[in-house]
Amino acid sequence: MxxxxxxxxxxxxxxxxxxxxxxxxxxxxxxxxxxxxxxxxxxxxxxxxxxxxxxxxxxxxxxxxxxxxxxxxxEILRDGRARIWETGAVNDRWDGTWTLLCFSLPESWQRQRHDLRSQLAWSGFGPLQGGLWIAPGVVPAQDIVDGLGLSAHARVFHARAADLTDIGQMVSDAYDLAGLAARYQEFLDRWEGPAPYSDPLAARLSLIAEWLGAIRRDPRLPVEHLPVGWPAVRAQKLFRDLDAASLSPARALAAGLxxxxxxxxxx
The missing domain is CATH 1.10.10.10 (Winged helix-like DNA-binding domain superfamily/Winged helix DNA-binding domain)
Structure with a gap:
């Protein structure tokens, strides 16, 4: 979009x-x-x-x-730059570690619950059950609860799943995979054909903005536990190819503008 x-x-x-x-x-x-x-x-x-x-x-x-x-x-732009060009969308180097956060808040704390869930989702967590949320890798979840003043109501663990655990099913239970896939497919539909803009600077700015929109809420789930043909793999390659091709002409145009x-x- x-x-x-x-x-x-x-x-x-x-x-x-x-x-x-x-x-x-x-x-x-x-x-x-x-x-x-x-x-x-x-x-x-x-x-x-x-x-x-x-x-x-x-x-x-x-x-x-x-x-x-x-x-x-x-600070916002540096964070975006890291997500776009350093972290990437495809997690193909996962070491098997999960961050688990469990919390229990008083029923009347609706605002605090909303704020906590929002920050957890932004940081790559998904709700597994009740007050138990998980995220792949080591995530500084303690900083989130401390920042919200909820450290007395939450516990953070780092763990690995047992051999009998169906990680693919666990991922499917905790995350909206259909919604994640749809954002990448939308990016592919828009950029796999002719660029939406013939102007190289306009095309580059639009490309980067739309790619950030696709990845900014992606929890970077381990690709080996995602459905076959996960669209982020193809979308990331497309973005990187278009990004490399657009860099020089866009910068040359910007220098004069x-x-x-x-x-x-x-x-």
Whole structure:
């Protein structure tokens, strides 16, 4: 599914502003997002919202307004960069370890329960039964419960499944495999044929944004315990091939489009 203006803008900033100690002219951002069919009004509104949300800061240079990343935005983009280009979507090097988190909260703690479940899902956990959640590998789950002030109500373990355990069935019980597969299939349907954009910069930003959308809630389950023909394998290869092919032409185009100025504040 095509990404929203804020996501596309973050991809632009992650590719050309992050870790470079520069700010980008608002007119440049408008020009780039126009190539993706986003109006100047929508781009200006998105810039303002991102400033209000603490993701961007303004920096004036003469009559021009530039925008730079805040530390919070830089952290978000570095996390996204790691997920996209380092961690990957296919877990083919799993060592057999699981992180288990069991919790029991008072019935009236609905908000705390919601917050805990949301953070667990984001970190790759799936509900196995009742208050028992699992995630492949060693996950810093204690940091999650400590951060929510729930350490007295949760316990974290690292373990391996016994030989008689049907891990494939356990994975199927704890995770929405159909939903995960559908996101990768949607990515494949959109990108296996002709690129949605002929413009190389627009195509690259859209490609990265949509790939991040596909993988950001993926718990990276061990591929040997997933259904045969798991679409993430083909989707990841497609993304990496398209990413490599788009890099040089997109950067050459961006060099002529982006008006950058040194940042007065480091990211």
């Amino acid at each position: 095509p990404s929203n203006p804020q996501t596309l803008m973050l991809m632009l900033l992650g590719d050309f502003v992050l870790d470079r100690d520069v700010c980008v002219f608002s007119g440049s951002v408008i020009d780039v997002l126009d190539r993706l069919g986003i109006s100047s009004h929508a781009t200006r509104s998105t810039l303002t919202r991102m400033v209000n949300r603490g993701l961007l800061r303004r920096q004036r240079d003469g009559r021009k307004m530039y925008f730079g990343l805040t530390p919070r935005a830089a 982006l008006d950058l100025t040194p940042s007065a504040v480091r990211d």
